[in-house]
Amino acid sequence: xxxxxxxxxxxxxxxxxxxxxxxxSPETPAVPPGVERRQFANSHNELxxxxxxxxxxxxxxxxxxxxxxxxxxxxxGVIQSLGYxxxxxxxx
Numbered sequence: 001x002x003x004x005x006x007x008x009x010x011x012x013x014x015x016x017x018x019x020x021x022x023x024x025s026p027e028t029p030a031v032p033p034g035v036e037r038r039q040f041a042n043s044h045n046e047l048x049x050x051x052x053x054x055x056x057x058x059x060x061x062x063x064x065x066x067x068x069x070x071x072x073x074x075x076x077g078v079i080q081s082l083g084y085x086x087x088x089x090x091x092x
């Protein structure tokens with residue numbers, strides 16, 4: 001059995017442009033060095049005090065657990081850790 005040849009004129013040579021771009025490559029950084037990508041916003045300056053407290057708590061959670069993005073369950077845990085609870089409309 002003979003192996004197919006892979007000369008430039010061979011039908012077995014893939015002449016397509018590469019579609020995969022390795023973004024982990026140091027030549028093409030997705031984010032400039034020293035800049036952290038945030039899931040929601042780059043700054044908490046425009047937030048109300050309560051929203052700023054939540055944003056800071058989420059950032060601390062992500063740093064503690066080494067997570068760039070969090071799930072809804074994790075976000076709910078952070079919100080509950082701040083003391084928020086769902087109220088029962090029947091009792092109000």
